[in-house]
Amino acid sequence: MKYKIGMPRALLFHHYSKLWISFFEELHYQVIVSPETNKKILERSIALANDESCLSAKLLLGHIEAIKDKVDYIFLPRYTAIVKGELLCDKFCGINDITTNTFPNLKILDFSVDDRGKLHNEFIGFLKIGIQLKNNPISVVQAYKKAKKKLETYYLEEIKKQEEKLKNNQGKPVIIIVSHAYNIYDSFIGQQIIKYLEKMDILVINADIVDKVKARELSKNLSEDLYWTFNKEIIGGLEYYRKQVDGIIFLMTFPCGPDSLVVTLCQNKIKDVPLIVLTVDEQAGDVGLKTRLESFVDILKMKQKRNEKN
Numbered sequence: 504m505k506y507k508i509g510m511p512r513a514l515l516f517h518h519y520s521k522l523w524i525s526f527f528e529e530l531h532y533q534v535i536v537s538p539e540t541n542k543k544i545l546e547r548s549i550a551l552a553n554d555e556s557c558l559s560a561k562l563l564l565g566h567i568e569a570i571k572d573k574v575d576y577i578f579l580p581r582y583t584a585i586v587k588g589e590l591l592c593d594k595f596c597g598i599n600d601i602t603t604n605t606f607p608n609l610k611i612l613d614f615s616v617d618d619r620g621k622l623h624n625e626f627i628g629f630l631k632i633g634i635q636l637k638n639n640p641i642s643v644v645q646a647y648k649k650a651k652k653k654l655e656t657y658y659l660e661e662i663k664k665q666e667e668k669l670k671n672n673q674g675k676p677v678i679i680i681v682s683h684a685y686n687i688y689d690s691f692i693g694q695q696i697i698k699y700l701e702k703m704d705i706l707v708i709n710a711d712i713v714d715k716v717k718a719r720e721l722s723k724n725l726s727e728d729l730y731w732t733f734n735k736e737i738i739g740g741l742e743y744y745r746k747q748v749d750g751i752i753f754l755m756t757f758p759c760g761p762d763s764l765v766v767t768l769c770q771n772k773i774k775d776v777p778l779i780v781l782t783v784d785e786q787a788g789d790v791g792l793k794t795r796l797e798s799f800v801d802i803l804k805m806k807q808k809r810n811e812k813n
Contacts, residue, residue, distance in 0.1 A: 505532050506636065508612070509574030511566035512537045514559060515582055515595065517684040518733075522654040523578060526629060529646035530638055535574050537566040540691040544569055549785050551605055558692070558756035558784050559685050560594045564605055576612045577602075580628060583617040586719070589732040592761050612636075658715075665712045669747055675706040676803045681741050681769075682754035683733055683762075684711050692783050693754060699793060703800050708748070710740035718743060725772055726765075734765045741769070750803045751778035777802060 508527045510516055516523070516536075524534050538544065540562060548565030567577055579602060582595050599613055612635070614628035626647060633643030669677070678700060680687055687693040687709055697707050718739025722729060725738050741751065753769065755762040766780055779799050781792065 506575035507533045507535055507573065509567075509570040509577045510534060510536045511563055511570065511577065511579070512539065513563040513566045513689070514598070514685045515580075517688045519654065521657045522650045525650035525653045526646050527578070529649050530633065530636075530642065532636075535570055537569045540566070540689050545691060545785060553601070555758070556601075557594065557759045559683070559689075559759070560598060561785070562689065562691075563598060564602065567602060567606065567609070571606060571609055576610045578612045581613060581615045583615060583623075584619050584732075585616060585625075586732050587618055589730050589735065591732055592759075661712050662714065665708055668706065669708065669744075672706050675704055676749040676800070676807055677706045677708065677747060678750045678752055678800075678803070679708050679710055679741060679744050679748045680752050680754055681710040681737050682752075683737065686754055686756060686783075687711060692756060695789070696752070696754065696781065696792070696796065699796055700800070703797070705800060705803075708744060710737045710744065713740035713743050726768055729765065729768075731761050731765075734761055738765060738769060745773075745776060748776060749807065750799060751776050752799070753778065753780045755780070755782050757782050757784035777806070 510520070510523060520536075524536070527534050544562070544565040546565075547568050548561040548563075551564040551568065552561035567579075571577060579599055581599050582591055584590050599611065603609060603611065612632050614631055615623045616625045616628055617623040629647045630640065630643055633646065634640060638646075680693065680697065682693060687697070700707050713736070715736050718736045719732075720739065721742040722735040722739035724742050729735050729738070751773070753762075753766045755766060770778065770780070777799070779795065781795065783792075
């Protein structure tokens with residue numbers, strides 16, 4: 504029997520969807536992904552989650568509820584550390600426990616990715632999952648290698664597309680969105696902002712689309728002590744593209760501790776490019792958000808015209 508595997512469209516799904524989906528499809532499982540964030544999912548997320556959780560983490564519960572009755576298992580690996588000497592935000596360590604407490608009878612495919620220990624790396628985790636589901640170990644290894652290759656190819660293609668986008672820019676002001684993938688690509692949090700900026704004739708690029716190794720190295724220009732991997736990568740991405748942009752938008756969800764610290768750090772050190780900070784929560788309204796974006800874009804366009812005259 505081939506099970507239906509459910510994947511909530513939240514948090515690390517936005518980093519690893521190509522890997523996760525490809526792995527299970529290579530083993531001939533049906534993968535069911537929750538819908539884009541909508542009003543119902545948002546409302547249920549707020550009702551189910553602890554008030555102290557950030558909006559990004561709250562959304563996970565709403566997405567799980569949206570598909571839990573349609574699948575045999577929810578795939579929810581626990582990522583703690585993916586680079587030696589660095590960590591991820593604490594919410595990735597505890598979200599599985601929160602999930603099982605919220606949905607006691609939920610069947611979860613769970614494993615830990617913690618590169619501080621040799622027995623908890625990603626490959627071992629997928630191997631255990633494959634064997635748990637009664638697959639041939641050789642088939643599992645092959646499925647993982649193919650899925651990993653698809654993820655790597657996808658990253659390279661996205662970097663190439665963004666570089667071409669910048670190269671072919673026809674004089675539009677360029678704004679970089681500095682945020683996590685799970686914020687940028689969520690329809691409620693980031694996509695509405697990007698679409699509105701593009702309507703105002705802005706070329707938008709994303710700080711997360713960058714060579715991760717280069718980004719971690721470049722992040723040292725802003726902080727040598729930062730140890731949150733995803734934060735290092737996105738501020739390193741900002742450093743990589745910094746001389747090619749006209750404005751910076753830091754996008755975060757309330758109340759994210761690591762992002763708050765990193766944004767303050769960047770505000771104190773970046774003086775050569777205009778920037779704003781947008782904080783999104785479940786109470787955020789379109790009107791206020793659009794007004795701030797319009798004002799920021801007006802400033803950039805006025806600056807661009809002044810530079811052209813000079």
